[in-house]
Amino acid sequence: MSYFGNVDKIKYEGKLSTNPLAFKHYNPDQVILGKTMREHMRFAVAYWHSFTANGSDPFGVGTAVREYDKFTGMELAKARVEACFELLNILDVDYFCFHDRDIAPEGATLQETNKNLDEIVALIKENMKKSGKKLLWNTANMFSNPRFVHGAATTSNADVYAYAAAQVKKALEHGKELGAENYVFWGGREGYESLLNTDMGFELDNMARFMHMAVDYAKEIGFDAQFLIEPKPKEPTKHQYDFDAATTLSFLQKYDLDKHFKLNLEANHATLAGHTFEHELRVARLSDALGSIDANQGDMLLGWDTDEFPTDLYSSTLAMYEILNNEGGIGRGGVNFDAKVRRQSFEPIDVVYSHIAGMDSFARGLVVAAKLIEDGALENIIDTKYESFKSGLGADIVAGNVTLKSLEAYALQNNPIVTKSGHLELVRAILNQYIMNA
Ligand code: XLS
Ligand code: NI
Ligand code: NI
Secondary structure (H helix, E strand, O other): OOOOOOOOOOEEOOOOOOOOOEEOOOOOOOEEOOEEHHHHHOEEEEHHHHHHOOOOEOOEOOOOOOHHHHOOHHHHHHHHHHHHHHHHHHHOOOEEEEEHHHHOOOOOOHHHHHHHHHHHHHHHHHHHHHHOOEEEEEEOOOOOOHHHOOOOOOOOOHHHHHHHHHHHHHHHHHHHHOOOOEEEEOOOOOEEOOHHHOOHHHHHHHHHHHHHHHHHHHHHHOOOOEEEEOOOOOOOOOEEOOOOHHHHHHHHHHOOOOOOEEEEEEHHHHHHOOOOHHHHHHHHHHOOOEEEEEOOEOOOOOOOOOOEOOOOHHHHHHHHHHHHHOOOOOOOOOEEEOOOOOOOOOOHHHHHHHHHHHHHHHHHHHHHHHHHHHOOHHHHHHHHHOHHHOOHHHHHHHHOOOOHHHHHHHHHHOOOOOOOOOOHHHHHHHHHHHHHHO
16 A cells, blocks of 8 residues: 555655655765764654644645545554655655654543554554664653643643653653654643743642653663753743743753753744744753754744744754754754645645655755865854954953953053954855855
8 A cells, every 4th residue: 555656765866856756965875074964864754744634724624635534543543654654665764753642543541542552552663673764752742632721741730740641651661662762842731821820830840840750760661762852932822831942951950850851942943932943953052952853944924833844945054053063963863854744735745745855955954064064164254253262361361360350450451442343244145155055
């Protein structure tokens, strides 16, 4: 059975290829700065966007044409697994990611739900074994079911808290079973609408307690995945607690969780927070917390998480620049396409085209970023900008050999001060040259 029209495995054909079913820039075996593109990128397909969601929006039902939608319940869940491994094979992508509720239907009780999950996890395991494909991360969906209306780890209802804990316990067991390399927390309903009826401090304390229990249980069962938190500023709640990288890092530090977690950063979440993607990656990198990325892009004309496939070369270049400058690159993380085809792109082949577009955009970003680094193009500009701190007074400041008094004495006899232009437009033109010619 083919769900994607018997498409052959996508191959690299070079930048002049006009074949829509070929990579123009992603050449998995090409070595860049000592690693193959495949090793640098660790691409992953997001189960929820590519197999579970169907293109429905608040104004209309799904449009996606999916051969397996003729099934329901567990039959549908099994067919989706088949479709997932077919797509991974077509795209030559090694990893996938899922929420527990993406892969199996909920039953009437937690027992039934877990039974459904166990059965699908066993099927996924079998497919992983046959294909060599790997699980980049799994996570628990603690936002769709109405029980999570007031949150999961930040709920006001202790019974819901227990249910969420049971769900994460199971997800950790499944992560271990499938050898997941990471485990993600994205707190869909962990936030609030109004302070008038919210005890923010209590909710944050409870969330921290929850995460400590998760860390402890993973340790207890020997699940050694990297734990990740995925920041997002709003949507579905008005104020999400994990607003952005900086907010999330301070939460982790306050509650003594920073040694156990890194961040999974998403491009569209960065822009919703009023940041560029590269800003979020830099903030994480500076705290040694750049764990993994959800590659997508938002629409500057729309104010919500549109989760488009990433095709913006500026963003992919600057994201890869941060990743290459990160110690160990993307490490145990990867480039997960948390992205969906537009509602009007409803044919099965669109899921293939969209991933090719995203993979090529990131591969191109990698090549350009590597060239920028090799040539020291931006590094040299930055070095020159901070030159005054390399010798004389500046070096004394850096070495801690000054006081406000000594600086005042210096300032009083140093007249006039000479400043230099930042030449930002020239810098942008240089970046353009690299994007066009690297
Ligand atoms: C939603 C998030 C979600 C996480 C996984 O906006 O991006 O898809 O990546 O729960
Ligand atoms: Ni995401
Ligand atoms: Ni998102």
